[in-house]
Amino acid sequence: MASRIVLNTISYHGHGAIDNIVPELQARGYKKAFVTSDAALIKFGVTKKVTDLLDAAGIAYSVYSDIKPNPTIENVQNGVAAFQAAEADCIIAIGGGSSMDTAKAIGIIVENPEFADVRSLEGVAPTKKHAVFTIAVPTTAGTAAEVTINYVITDVEKKRKFVCVDVNDIPEVAVVDPDMMASMPKSLTAATGMDALTHAIEGYITKGHCVISDMFHLEAIRLIAANLRGAVENTPDGREGMALGQYIAGMGFSNVGLGIVHSMAHGLSALYDTPHGVACAILLPVGLEYNKPAAMERYRAIGKAMAVEGIDAMSDEEAADATIAAVKQLSADVGIPANLQGILKDEDVRFLSESAYADACRPGNPRDTSVEEIEVLYRSQM
Numbered sequence: 001m002a003s004r005i006v007l008n009t010i011s012y013h014g015h016g017a018i019d020n021i022v023p024e025l026q027a028r029g030y031k032k033a034f035v036t037s038d039a040a041l042i043k044f045g046v047t048k049k050v051t052d053l054l055d056a057a058g059i060a061y062s063v064y065s066d067i068k069p070n071p072t073i074e075n076v077q078n079g080v081a082a083f084q085a086a087e088a089d090c091i092i093a094i095g096g097g098s099s100m101d102t103a104k105a106i107g108i109i110v111e112n113p114e115f116a117d118v119r120s121l122e123g124v125a126p127t128k129k130h131a132v133f134t135i136a137v138p139t140t141a142g143t144a145a146e147v148t149i150n151y152v153i154t155d156v157e158k159k160r161k162f163v164c165v166d167v168n169d170i171p172e173v174a175v176v177d178p179d180m181m182a183s184m185p186k187s188l189t190a191a192t193g194m195d196a197l198t199h200a201i202e203g204y205i206t207k208g209h210c211v212i213s214d215m216f217h218l219e220a221i222r223l224i225a226a227n228l229r230g231a232v233e234n235t236p237d238g239r240e241g242m243a244l245g246q247y248i249a250g251m252g253f254s255n256v257g258l259g260i261v262h263s264m265a266h267g268l269s270a271l272y273d274t275p276h277g278v279a280c281a282i283l284l285p286v287g288l289e290y291n292k293p294a295a296m297e298r299y300r301a302i303g304k305a306m307a308v309e310g311i312d313a314m315s316d317e318e319a320a321d322a323t324i325a326a327v328k329q330l331s332a333d334v335g336i337p338a339n340l341q342g343i344l345k346d347e348d349v350r351f352l353s354e355s356a357y358a359d360a361c362r363p364g365n366p367r368d369t370s371v372e373e374i375e376v377l378y379r380s381q382m
Contacts, residue, residue, distance in 0.1 A: 003210040003256075004255060006254065006255060007170075007251060008170060009173065010024070010174075011146075011147065011247070012173075013244060014240070015178060015240070021050060021053055021135055022053050022057040025059060028090075030089050030090040032059070032062070032087065032088045033054060033062075033091065034088035035054075035064065035092045036092070036094065036095070036106070037067075037093075038067045039067075042063065044183055046139055049179075049180065050137060051063070062088055064079055064082045066078050066079065066082075067098050070098065070161065070269050071101050071152075072156050073154070077116075079102055079103075080110060083106055083132075090135070091107055091131075092134070093134060093135070093136045093146075093171065095139050095140075096139060096140035097140070097145045100171075103134060104151040105164070107132035108121065108131045111127075111168075119162070121153075122163070123163070123360055124165045124166065127168045129168065131168055133172055135174075135175060136173070136175070138181070139180045140184060140188060141178075141184075141193060141196060141231060142194075142246050143246075144246050144249055144251075144254070147171075148250050149167050149254050150164065150169075155270075160267065161266040161359075163266070163359065181231075181239055188275075189234075189242075190232050190335050191278045192277045193228040193242055193277070193334065194228075194281035195277035195281075196242070196249050197221065197224045197228070197327070199220070199253045200218075200221045200245075200253070201217070201284065201302055201327070202253065202364075203249065203257070204217035204221070204252075204298060205259070205291060205299075205366050206259055207366055213253070215252075217249065217252040217253070218301060218302075219305075221302055222306075222307075223241050224241075224245040225330060226241060257361065259361060260356065260374065261286070261287035262280065263357070263359035263365075264283050264287075264374065265283055266356070268343065268344070268352070270355075271352065272343055274343055278337065281331045282340055283381070284331070285324050286377050286380065287377075290367060290377060295366040295367070296316055296320045300314075300320075306323065306326045306327075306330075308326050340381040340382060344378060349378050349382075353375040354371055356374050
């Protein structure tokens with residue numbers, strides 16, 4: 001069976017990468033940018049690092065910041081109206097997954113107005129035109145939304161998140177500059193970093209994995225395991241390593257899928273506003289334990305990438321357990337809670353289990369599952 005790999009047309013990496021934004025716009029003749037960025041990034045001057053470049057070059061822009069941490073259908077609808085009112089011709093998405101996911105949905109609907117009902121984009125929507133030309137500038141090292149063909153929107157009315165998968169939504173240009181991530185607080189660095197690790201590990205064991213995605217995921221695991229602790233302490237090397245590691249993870253999982261850790265985490269964010277990375281970090285060891293019967297032979301390579309000592313001499317079972325222990329230790333070292341106590345409510349477990357089973361990430365899980373089995377997994381963390 002043929003494997004498909006979809007990546008950005010162009011990507012820039014490293015300190016000073018944002019200096020390439022203006023030349024990319026000028027080379028294509030764009031006149032007015034629609035800048036999506038959340039209010040906190042604007043308040044603390046992070047967005048200004050890019051808009052100052054636009055000002056200096058005389059490029060007009062309009063800023064849209066009606067974006068929640070878990071972006072909603074309303075955020076997208078308001079954004080489409082704002083884009084059209086601004087008479088912009090391109091998008092610059094600055095922020096974490098929230099800003100970039102909102103920008104993706106806006107860009108898709110502007111070019112494919114028949115999908116104005118945002119819910120119609122769930123799953124694999126048959127859009128015909130590529131989204132509005134977009135430059136994505138991540139400010140967190142985790143979601144890799146700048147290189148993926150996925151975005152996630154919250155349906156407030158139905159209390160659920162839905163995943164949209166569309167090759168037409170990928171930003172043409174990704175600008176991954178660790179200097180844009182230097183102002184992230186420790187808690188956000190830890191959460192987004194563990195999200196990136198979850199992307200890499202779930203992507204490595206997912207049913208759809210291939211040789212190319214394996215290459216991306218193992219290198220991403222190595223980089224994240226080696227650099228996340230440093231990034232939380234805001235060291236330059238840690239920031240740069242995480243910026244690269246999370247992007248490489250996105251190169252992989254975007255093309256092969258994820259699993260039940262993400263499908264279970266989505267519901268927690270939709271219902272309780274739990275930070276997505278925190279939910280993923282808590283559930284990753286749970287998912288790894290559950291998936292051992294179906295994917296244990298792959299755990300040794302994950303452990304080696306995480307530099308687990310002596311793993312070559314271990315049995316498959318021992319190597320799997322040591323790998324899971326290393327994931328738990330990294331999570332604890334960066335301050336992630338050990339379980340869902342104080343988050344998960346008993347009366348919500350069945351609804352969350354049904355939502356997780358219906359989630360677009362679930363079919364990629366290496367072990368086939370059921371609503372009842374997912375319910376047991378949730379309850380194990382209460």
